[in-house]
Amino acid sequence: MSVLVNQNVVSVIVDHDKCIAGKGCRVCIDVCPTDILALDQEDGKVKMVYDECWYCLPCEHDCPTKAIHVEIPYLLR
Amino acid sequence: METRHLEADVLVIGGGTAGPIAAIKAKAKNPQLKVLLLDKANVKRAGAIAEGMDSVNNAIVPGFATPEQYVKEITIANDGIVNQAAINAYAVRSYAMIRELDEWGVKFEKDETGDYAVKKVHHLGAYVLPMPEGYDVKKVIFRQLRKHGVQVSNRLVTTRLLVGEGGRVAGAMALDSRSGEFVVIRAKAVVLCTGAAGRLGLPSSGYLFGTYENPTNAGDGYSMAYHAGAELSGLECFQINPLIKDYNGPACAYVTGPFGGYTVNAKGERFIKSDYWSGQMMLEFWRELEGGNGPVFLKLDHLADETVTRIENVLHITERPTRGRFHEGRGTDYRSDLVEMHISEIGLCGGHSASGVWVDEHARTTVPGLYAAGDLCNVAHNYMLGAMVYGQIAGEDAVDFIAGKDFAGFDEDQVALERQRVFAPLLRADGLPPTQVEYKLRRMVNDYLQPPKVTRKMEIGLQRFAEIRADLAQLKANNPHELMRAMEVYAILDCAELAAQASLYRTESRWGLYHYRVEYEGRNDAEWFAFVQVKKGADGRPHCFKRAVPAYLYPIDASERDAYDRLRFEEPATV
Structure with a gap:
């Protein structure tokens, strides 16, 4: 059985100029209830890797550098 | 796929609302015990109140309401199918829990004299205590977890309970969703606090995670309790909520009602007298939506600008803080626009309706040593404060249960x-x-x-x-x-x-x-x-049966019985 890779619009926007995940910060990754944020090994920044966002905002509120902005997922806008 | 082995005297599964209180209260009662709190997310921001809560829906504050009034109101609202002893167990502890949370640092609305500012939203009595600065509830509780020395383990997805000799609970098994490890936890007592079954119905948006409930609450606890042999109750009494169309936030009667907001149909007419969430109210709401009088709207545009600002400062900050962003995206302003409402996907939830794992007034399920609290247990209309009180009851009773007991042996x-x-x-x-x-x-x-x-x-x-x-x-x-x-x-x-x-x-x-x-x-x-119970039979299939409603502590007068059936305005009330 073969599967397609779906394309979905990302709702958790990370400002790369502010994100300090490269220095070891994992706050947003840790607080996300659905565990959809991960460190991108290539650029050392956080990115959304699963389209499972509850747009609940702990990632945005707990980020020490205010690097995250959460948008309402496209299907709901 | 290593297997990790853990042990605890009391294992609490679910770090949202009920779970942390269960763990704190078990530890407070016997500090010698090892109390382990698990969550599939992170306890700091887990559960339904990750971003706080805007009000207590069922505060029983002396001078405003009595346990007797409250138990009767919930009995009527739930069409008589309640174990009043279980509702009363919450009611008599409600005020003490508010006081304790207040001492811990949770902020409730008070009047000029320092008294709690209770509002009337329910059909009959006054039980709503606003929390305009309720966004930090979880942080306050987390500090208490630390202070009491509760062990916390995050990202553990509990999949099944271990059942030991004599049907007694023996622990649980979990998957570490980060490392992929399998975890076997032996425990003398287990408190299940895994919340509602919130990913049952699909929101009309089609977005799997756009649910009313926190989508981590997929119904794990219902499934685990069922497979462990526990009775579940009232699963036919679905949770359905009136929400903002396409957004998973309530409209929200508890917050806007006391300020003068209310629900209207497409003609601008009020059609329900009480916006308190009940099945009867939802039926009137559904009839209006489907009967040609819809859509249904939340009306705030008649309120003064500063009143709307006060409402926004609650609704757009606590519980569902992206609400303002959603309205902004659609160009909706409460001052000039009605807010289109709709009904949510279906779910199972004790705390909002009455569908849950059966517990008695001690939070005991029908499996020895297994407790349930919060939205998972079937204590009707229990909400946030009821979850906390049932966490307390479960945590304290579990300490008594395990006294003098060793771990239950179980089949490997x-x-x-x-x-x-x-x-x-x-x-x-x-x-x-x-x-x-x-x-x-x-x-x-x-x-x-x-x-x-x-x-x-x-x-x-x-x-x-x-x-x-x-x-x-x-x-x-x-x-x-x-x-x-x-x-x-x-x-x-x-x-x-x-x-x-x-x-x-x-x-x-x-x-x-x-x-x-x-x-x-x-x-x-x-x-x-009667209650409808469901339990796994010897054939491995679900078996339904009736359980008698226990004799009432507070009899309901015939004239009061149907009060919630009279929610509709007889004549359209044009405002």
């Missing part, structure tokens, strides 16, 4: 079987993506279980669910995260089947829209003044 075959079930989707070469199976399952839930309930539809639904159960043998996960989603599909499917079975069993209509069966109009107290 359970561990081998569960390991096999959990890891099968990871080991399979290819197969069905869990999210796609989930989408299909939840779309079928909408098609066949959403009220009004029709016998033939629910029977077809059960056929479809059986086909999807066969598909589970083809689930494919590529990593521990996807494996967590695969295990959640199992739980959602259990909940769907149990909800259908319980709904078919009760051949009457009750709780307004929550159990509206078109072939059986109206309440039939002669046959159905």
Whole structure:
């Protein structure tokens, strides 16, 4: 059985100029209830890797550098 | 796929609202005990109140309400099917819990004299205590977890309970959704606080995670309790909420009602007298939506600008803080626009309706040593404060239960079987993506279980669910995260089947829209003044049966009994 890779619009926007995940910060990754944020090994920044966002905002509120902005997922806008 | 072994005297599963209080209270009662609190997310921001709460819906504050009034109100609101002793166990502890939270640092609204500023939203009494600065509840509770020395373990997805000798609970098994480790936890008592079954129905947006409930609450606890042999109750009494159309936030009567906001139909007429969430209110709401008078709106545009600002400062900051962003995206301003409302997807939830794991007034399930608290247990309309109080009751009773007891012995075959079930989707070469199976399952839930309930539809639904159960043998996960989603599909499917079975069993209509069966109009107290229980039979299939409603502590007068059936304005009230 073969599967397609779906394309979905990302709702958790990370400002790369502010994100300090490269220095070891994992706050947003840790607080996300659905565990959809991960460190991108290539650029050392956080990115959304699963389209499972509850747009609940702990990632945005707990980020020490205010690097995250959460948008309402496209299907709901 | 290593196996990690843990031990605890009291194991609390679920770090949202009830769980942390259960753990704190168990530890406070006996600081020598090892109390372990697990969550599939992170306890700091887990559960329904991750971003706080805007009000206590059921505060029983002296001078405003008494336990007797409250128990009677909930009895009437829940069409008589309650164990009043269980409601009363909350009611008599409600005020002490508010005081304790206040001492811990949770901010409740007070008047100029320092008294709690209780508002009337319910049909009969006054129980709503606003928390305009309620966004930090979780932080306050987390500090208490630390202070009491509760052990916390995050990202553990509990999949099954261990059942020991004599049917007593012996612990639990879990998947670490980060490392992929399998974890076996032996415990002398287990408190299940895994929340509602919030990923049962599919939101009309089609977005799997756009649920009213925190989507981590996939119904795991219902499934685990069922497979451990516990009785579940009222699964035909669905949770359905009035929400903002396309957004998962309540409209919200508790916050806007006391400021003068209310619900209107497309003609601008009020049609319900009380916006308190009940099945009866939802039935009137549904009739208005479907009967040609819809859409239904929340009306705030008649309020003064500063009043609207005060409302925004609550609604856009606590509980669902992206609400303002959603309105902004659509150009909706409460000052000039009505807010379109709709009804939510269906779910199972004790705290909002009455569908949950059966517990008595000590939070004990029918499995020895297994407790349930919060939205998972069937104590009707318990909400946030009731979850906390039932956490307290469960945590303290568990300490008494384990006194002088060792771990229950258990059959190791359970561990081998569960390991096999959990890891099968990871080991399979290819197969069905869990999210796609989930989408299909939840779309079928909408098609066949959403009220009004029709016998033939629910029977077809059960056929479809059986086909999807066969598909589970083809689930494919590529990593521990996807494996967590695969295990959640199992739980959602259990909940769907149990909800259908319980709904078919009760051949009457009750709780307004929550159990509206078109072939059986109206309440039939002669046959159905009873709880409907469901339990796993010896054949491994769900078995439904009746459980008598215990004699009331506070009798309900015939004139009061149907108060919640008179929610509709007799004449359209044009405002």
